[in-house]
Amino acid sequence: MESQSSNEATVRPSFPDKRDLRPPVREFIELLEGLLCIKYPFRPPIPTPETRRKPILKEGLTQPHIMNALATHGLATYKLPQMLLKEDIPSPIHISLTEPCTRYSLEGYEKQSYMFTTSNIVQGSIIIKTEANILARALSYRIDYVIGKEGALSTFPAASIPFKEPTNLSVLLYNALGADLYSFRKQIESIVRDFDPVIIIITETRLPACEGHQLAANINYMQVITSDPINYNGGIRMFCNLKNLSMKELNHTHNRLMVNLLTR
Structure with a gap:
């Protein structure tokens, strides 16, 4: 009986409450929760060939192929440079586009997402400009949303011909800090189910342009426009669900990167 109890104790170890752990340990566990899409204290899933070929921690973290894996999985940033110890998964902040031109700026080292919405537009343009932030050693993004409505058409020189009928627009902007993270891909799929945005813009993908087409197929956004990253920074993907635009x-x-929106 003692042997059986001992075996059960080995198989079913007790774990302390996460709140009682030392801060560095707790932060590392939270990072793994985001990376592996699991919750403490459950065991991680059995490694798959996909996870085996994407190293997370090895000796010589400054080697190029290691830094590439760390950057695309959101574990490293070149803000200082430094290692990130938390993997936050932000929920979209909702912003209404009420002006003919709305400019939004974000820093490449900030993990955040936004949902921009507007209704009854007859014209639409999106301009994305990247700039080097020398002090932060990262990229900055400036996104302009230009819209036209009946009686107030866009004055943007490259604006499209007005649509025959007004339509609604919703744009998800997500600064990913590495788009190869499993939890990131699952959250994009969740946002698509909940909000069904017309356009999805992902910045700081840190992945080659060709990698975007698999995600597009998974979420059924079949129009894709991409820009490659530079080293371990940057990378843009734009997806459209082609339902009304x-x-x-x-x-x-x-x-x-500049696009006009056209009706289907």
């Missing part, structure tokens, strides 16, 4: 590229350079 589509995107037309007007300008695409290393630091500027």
Whole structure:
């Protein structure tokens, strides 16, 4: 009986409450929760070939292939540079587009998401510009949303011909800090189910452009426009669900991406 009890204790160890753990340990556990999409104290899933080929921690963290894995999984940033110890998964902050032109700026080292919405538009343009933030050693993003409505058409020089019928627009802007993270992909799928945004903009993907098409297929957003990262910073993906609008590229350079919205 004692042997059986001992075996049960080995198989079913007791875990302290996460709130009672030392802060560094608690932060590391929270990072793993976001990375592996699990909750303490449950065991992680059995490793798969996909997880085996994407190293997280190895000797020589400054080696290029290791830094690439850390950056794309959101574990490293070049703000200082430094290692991130928390993997926060932000819920979208809702912002209404009420002006003919709305400019929003964000820093590449801030993990955040926003849902921009507007209704009854007859014109729409989105301009994304990236700039180097020398002090932070990261990229800054400036996103302009230009809209036109009946009786107040857009004065943007490259604005499209007004739509025949007004339509609604919703845009998810997500600064990912590495788009190869499993929990990030699952949250994008969850946001699509809950909000069904017309356009999805993902910044700081830190992944090659070709990697965006698998996510597009998973969420059924079949129009994709991408920009490659530079080293371990940057990378943009734009997705459209093609339900009421589509995107037309007007300008695409290393630091500027401009699209017009067209009706389907």
